[in-house]
Amino acid sequence: MLKYVGKRLIQGLLLLALFLALLYLLLEAQPGDITQQLIANPQLPPEAQTMLRERLGLDQPLLGRTFNYVVNFFQGDLGLSFTQYPNTVGQLILERLPRTITLFLTATLLSYYLGFSLGKIMAWKRGRSFETALTLGGVAGYTVFYPWFAILMLWLFGFALNWFPLGKFIDVQEWTGAAVTANQLFIQLLVTAFIASFAVLAIHIVSRRLSSEDLGGRVRSIGTPLVIVAYVLFWWFNPNRVLVGDLLHHTALPVITLSMVNFAGVMLLTRSSMLETLREDYILTARAKGLSERSIRDDHAARNALLPVVTSLVLALSFVIGGGILTEGIFSWPGLGQMLLNATLLEDLPLATGTLGIIGILALTGHIIADVVYMYLDPRIRTSQ
Amino acid sequence: MADILTAPPVQPGEAPESILQEPLWKIRLRLTRRSIAANWKLFVSHKIGLIGLGVIGVFAVMAISHPILMSTVWDPAVYHPVTGYHAVKVDKLVVDVVNDPTTEVDLTTAQIQSNPFIEVGDTLSIPQQPAPPSLGVRAGIDRNGVEVSASHILGTDPLGRDVLSQLLYSTRAAFFLGMIAAVVTVFIATAIGSISAYFGGWIDTVLMRFADLILLVPLLPVLIVVSALFQISLPLLGLLIGLLGGFGGTAIILKSQALQVSVKPFIDAARIAGGGHAHLIFRHIVPNVLPLSFLYMMFTVTDAIALEATLSFLGLLSIPMSWGIMINVAQSQGYFLSGTDYWWLLIPAGLAVSLLAASFFLVGRAMDEVVNPRLRQR
Numbered sequence: 001m002l003k004y005v006g007k008r009l010i011q012g013l014l015l016l017a018l019f020l021a022l023l024y025l026l027l028e029a030q031p032g033d034i035t036q037q038l039i040a041n042p043q044l045p046p047e048a049q050t051m052l053r054e055r056l057g058l059d060q061p062l063l064g065r066t067f068n069y070v071v072n073f074f075q076g077d078l079g080l081s082f083t084q085y086p087n088t089v090g091q092l093i094l095e096r097l098p099r100t101i102t103l104f105l106t107a108t109l110l111s112y113y114l115g116f117s118l119g120k121i122m123a124w125k126r127g128r129s130f131e132t133a134l135t136l137g138g139v140a141g142y143t144v145f146y147p148w149f150a151i152l153m154l155w156l157f158g159f160a161l162n163w164f165p166l167g168k169f170i171d172v173q174e175w176t177g178a179a180v181t182a183n184q185l186f187i188q189l190l191v192t193a194f195i196a197s198f199a200v201l202a203i204h205i206v207s208r209r210l211s212s213e214d215l216g217g218r219v220r221s222i223g224t225p226l227v228i229v230a231y232v233l234f235w236w237f238n239p240n241r242v243l244v245g246d247l248l249h250h251t252a253l254p255v256i257t258l259s260m261v262n263f264a265g266v267m268l269l270t271r272s273s274m275l276e277t278l279r280e281d282y283i284l285t286a287r288a289k290g291l292s293e294r295s296i297r298d299d300h301a302a303r304n305a306l307l308p309v310v311t312s313l314v315l316a317l318s319f320v321i322g323g324g325i326l327t328e329g330i331f332s333w334p335g336l337g338q339m340l341l342n343a344t345l346l347e348d349l350p351l352a353t354g355t356l357g358i359i360g361i362l363a364l365t366g367h368i369i370a371d372v373v374y375m376y377l378d379p380r381i382r383t384s385q
Numbered sequence: 386m387a388d389i390l391t392a393p394p395v396q397p398g399e400a401p402e403s404i405l406q407e408p409l410w411k412i413r414l415r416l417t418r419r420s421i422a423a424n425w426k427l428f429v430s431h432k433i434g435l436i437g438l439g440v441i442g443v444f445a446v447m448a449i450s451h452p453i454l455m456s457t458v459w460d461p462a463v464y465h466p467v468t469g470y471h472a473v474k475v476d477k478l479v480v481d482v483v484n485d486p487t488t489e490v491d492l493t494t495a496q497i498q499s500n501p502f503i504e505v506g507d508t509l510s511i512p513q514q515p516a517p518p519s520l521g522v523r524a525g526i527d528r529n530g531v532e533v534s535a536s537h538i539l540g541t542d543p544l545g546r547d548v549l550s551q552l553l554y555s556t557r558a559a560f561f562l563g564m565i566a567a568v569v570t571v572f573i574a575t576a577i578g579s580i581s582a583y584f585g586g587w588i589d590t591v592l593m594r595f596a597d598l599i600l601l602v603p604l605l606p607v608l609i610v611v612s613a614l615f616q617i618s619l620p621l622l623g624l625l626i627g628l629l630g631g632f633g634g635t636a637i638i639l640k641s642q643a644l645q646v647s648v649k650p651f652i653d654a655a656r657i658a659g660g661g662h663a664h665l666i667f668r669h670i671v672p673n674v675l676p677l678s679f680l681y682m683m684f685t686v687t688d689a690i691a692l693e694a695t696l697s698f699l700g701l702l703s704i705p706m707s708w709g710i711m712i713n714v715a716q717s718q719g720y721f722l723s724g725t726d727y728w729w730l731l732i733p734a735g736l737a738v739s740l741l742a743a744s745f746f747l748v749g750r751a752m753d754e755v756v757n758p759r760l761r762q763r
Contacts, residue, residue, distance in 0.1 A: 015597075015598055015601060018438065018598060019598065019602065026610070026611065027614070028613060029614075030614035031615065045739060102517060139743055139747065139750075140739070140743065141741035142746065143687060143739060143742040143746045144740070145691060145694055145708075145739045146691070146695065147694075147698045147699075147709075147712065148731065148735030148738065148739070149735075149739075150697075151716070151722075151731065151735075152731075152735075155722050160724060161722065166722075171391075314600070315600070315634060317603065318600075318603040318604050320604075321605070322603060322604060322695075325606055326605075329699070333704070337606075340606055340609060341609065343698070344609050344610060344612070344613040345613075345701075347613060349613070349614075352609075352613055353610060356606050356607065359603060360601075360602060360603070363601055363602070363603050366600055
């Protein structure tokens with residue numbers, strides 16, 4: 001298994017290098033010449049122009065320039081932003097990266113969890129009006145014009161009902177004089193969330209190893225809520241409770257909107273995948289054994305229906321990332337996507353390409369994770385070594 | 386089969402063509418017609434596909450009606466989707482304290498806007514844009530200030546242009562884009578999938594790794610950055626979506642189908658009969674992959690419509706008018722959160738994108754059940 005993961009990582013790095021090279025070639029292929037902006041200042045004497053050209057590495061052939069770009073990217077040097085001059089692209093991206101990862105991660109996990117749970121029930125109740133209604137809702141969610149949907153959500157929940165703020169990351173008034181910055185607090189929030197989810201994971205793994213099935217179930221049903229309660233209590237009695245609440249208040253609506261749209265696709269896919277597994281012989285066997293409906297559905301059918309859904313994660317990544325960018329743009333939520341949009345509109349090319357490169361890395365990471373999860377879930381691959 | 390080959394038993398020594406009493410193309414045509422009829426029956430048994438087809442039909446009528454209306458009923462100076470202009474005049478009563486802003490205006494505003502000698506109780510006619518939808522003909526002024534009457538069933542946009550005309554015009558653009566993207570995607574994906582499955586080996590490896598690379602790249606951010614670097618028109622966008630789709634995910638799916646076909650006995654038979662590579666691929670493998678290709682054509686149209694609307698919503702394309710641009714205008718002119726008050730600016734365009742995309746998706750789903758026998762309900 002480790003060997004497979006290592007192989008995927010090396011492949012991923014190669015793909016990334018190729019992607020970055022293509023990105024640079026795209027820059028070179030644009031009409032006009034971006035480098036002339038820097039060099040061809042008529043007030044510079046010709047010697048200075050030559051010197052500048054050499055210092056920027058522009059005297060090298062195309063292949064050398066591409067190689068330089070890729071190497072610089074891997075070293076974390078993404079250049080300077082045109083529009084926010086003294087800042088490097090790397091600094092700007094680092095500031096916003098945690099937020100975007102959070103948005104993508106929570107929306108993906110939420111939509112997959114809900115979509116899978118509902119999808120399997122839909123397949124189970126095929127032909128009833130419940131299923132028809134959900135299918136229609138799913139198709140509507142899957143094909144709705146996303147920016148429009150997000151605007152309507154913002155209008156309904158942010159403006160008409162006034163449940164959520166209209167955008168941005170924090171409410172500035174509440175943060176004046178605060179001892180921590182929004183980013184510090186946000187990262188603390190993330191780290192504790194990770195610790196909590198690892199605790200839940202550990203409880204699950206340990207409880208499955210326990211000798212008796214009954215005891216394991218009890219450990220799970222007590223342990224998981226305990227961790228969640230502990231997590232909530234930790235932040236409830238934290239001195240920064242109000243500020244954390246403000247962060248969550250601003251994060252909620254973008255996450256909900258993005259999840260709602262992604263969830264529809266997962267639900268439809270789970271349904272059709274489930275319908276295929278339900279026709280297998282082992283389901284008939286399970287029925288003949290007299291197992292309960294719930295056991296057949298969850299333990300026999302849904303487990304096998306999960307595989308194509310995980311595969312779809314790879315295809316859906318592009319969808320999630322696109323949706324995330326639009327979400328950030330519409331809710332003016334300062335993440336990577338909003339930065340990409342702004343940089344594009346302002347023609348800040350180093351920032352735009354740098355952000356796109358980082359988004360490519362995010363997609364690649366998601367791709368590899370989905371592959372590994374798939375491998376872990378499919379015993380035919382897991383045990384084949 | 387008996388009614389296809391209505392021919393006397395084969396005599397030894399006779400050439401096979403001569404035993405057929407009618408030309409080969411007629412038989413082929415009849416076979417095709419019969420298989421279409423059978424598939425149509427299957428397709429019709431799914432209501433969702435029919436609903437989708439119906440909606441597409443309505444949109445097609447909308448697309449055709451725009452040029453006809455423009456050349457007959459609609460005056461281009463008023464109704465042109467981009468350059469038309471008509472400010473509907475609304476009579477408002479001048480009052481001291483405004484209770485109902487749709488019919489009343491306060492004295493100070495009236496004095497500033499029209500003449501300083503106006504008094505309470507007078508009526509003032511104010512050019513209004515955006516104007517709300519109404520079925521009747523309304524008086525107003527055109528771009529040069531000349532009095533013109535016109536009706537705006539879906540109202541006018543913040544720049545005084547007819548929303549219905551924009552909606553109809555954009556339908557044509559959406560169909561045009563969807564068609565280019567779908568045809569390019571299917572053409573490339575079918576060719577790549579068949580060639581990759583037929584030859585295998587290093588050709589397969591190169592093409593499929595390339596498909597992996599394209600699949601990996603998130604489409605929307607790439608198109609956003611590309612639109613910053615290049616001017617993207619509608620045909621170019623269709624071509625781009627088609628290329629990225631055709632070399633990416635669709636090629637992988639069609640390849641797996643072509644792989645199933647390429648190991649069938651009739652391929653071996655054709656090879657032994659002396660068929661070359663091109664003959665085997667394009668006469669034997671491609672026709673068997675085509676049904677699935679058509680299916681993915683539908684899904685490509687869905688994606689293309691949504692992508693175009695998204696990019697033009699962001700204001701990144703150089704095209705005159707589209708549903709995305711209509712929403713972009715409403716947003717950039719400050720009607721972003723207007724909600725129900727200015728519903729005709731946001732709802733028709735957004736609904737049109739969603740509906741057309743959904744109907745192609747539904748047709749695709751229904752076709753899926755025709756093409757994949759495994760999915761049919763017991």
